[in-house]
Amino acid sequence: MTAGAAHPARRSRRRAVLPARFYARDTERVARELLGAVLECHTPEGVAAGRIVETEAYLGEHDAACHAAAGRTGRTEPLYGPPGTAYVYFIYGMHWCVNAVTRARGLPSAVLIRAVAPIDGIALMRARRGASRRDADLTNGPAKLCQAFGIDVRHNGLPLQQPPLLIRAGAPVPDRDVLVTPRIGIRRAADWPLRFTVAGDPFVSRAPAHFPVRRYSR
DNA sequence: TCGAAGATTGTCT
DNA sequence: GACAATCTTCGAG
Numbered sequence: 001m002t003a004g005a006a007h008p009a010r011r012s013r014r015r016a017v018l019p020a021r022f023y024a025r026d027t028e029r030v031a032r033e034l035l036g037a038v039l040e041c042h043t044p045e046g047v048a049a050g051r052i053v054e055t056e057a058y059l060g061e062h063d064a065a066c067h068a069a070a071g072r073t074g075r076t077e078p079l080y081g082p083p084g085t086a087y088v089y090f091i092y093g094m095h096w097c098v099n100a101v102t103r104a105r106g107l108p109s110a111v112l113i114r115a116v117a118p119i120d121g122i123a124l125m126r127a128r129r130g131a132s133r134r135d136a137d138l139t140n141g142p143a144k145l146c147q148a149f150g151i152d153v154r155h156n157g158l159p160l161q162q163p164p165l166l167i168r169a170g171a172p173v174p175d176r177d178v179l180v181t182p183r184i185g186i187r188r189a190a191d192w193p194l195r196f197t198v199a200g201d202p203f204v205s206r207a208p209a210h211f212p213v214r215r216y217s218r
Numbered sequence: 219t220c221g222a223a224g225a226t227t228g229t230c231t
Numbered sequence: 232g233a234c235a236a237t238c239t240t241c242g243a244g
Contacts, residue, residue, distance in 0.1 A: 070241075089225085089239090091226065093236070
């Protein structure tokens with residue numbers, strides 16, 4: 001399926017915005033349940049929206065891969081804010097990544113949104129990403145989706161319940177369609193199974209070869 | 219003030 | 232699969 005084709009998630013476009021209490025739960029559960037939800041970004045150029053198909057959980061100061069492991073600093077301040085806050089950070093000198101702050105057991109934890117399937121604003125995404133890109137390459141990575149959606153430091157610390165950045169409930173993804181793997185691109189706690197993807201979705205980012213994959217089970 | 223690391227991506231082989 | 236690009240952040244001195 002191409003990004004321009006009709007997508008099942010279109011039906012969920014007008015669903016309710018996820019309330020802050022949605023994020024005030026166990027981070028792994030929030031990461032799994034964000035699959036199927038719809039990320040929406042409003043800018044003067046237009047609205048971009050996409051169905052979340054890949055997430056990673058970062059569990060707090062005891063999780064060596066989580067930014068909060070370094071403690072409370074200027075950079076990590078949003079992680080200590082209310083659940084349902086956007087944590088947007090700059091990485092490798094050129095990329096932005098967006099997280100939803102959670103509050104499991106009072107910990108500074110978050111869910112990284114790694115990939116979405118475009119729903120609305122696809123022409124805008126192509127313009128931002130470069131018209132020559134394949135549709136599948138528009139939003140199949142954390143930095144790619146931020147570029148396509150126009151997400152940057154201006155969105156850091158904003159609540160995810162209102163424009164310019166919000167997440168709506170979407171069509172639920174059944175457990176049988178959810179895969180669990182280790183997180184991508186990290187060195188510490190690299191084997192913790194905290195990455196959640198929608199099985200078979202063409203917008204899920206590429207994982208390293210021979211990455212362990214298992215079906216999600218509660 | 220300096221140096222190293224980094225939740226990535228695109229390009230080349 | 233390997234590697235460069237690019238710069239913010241933070242710890243060390």
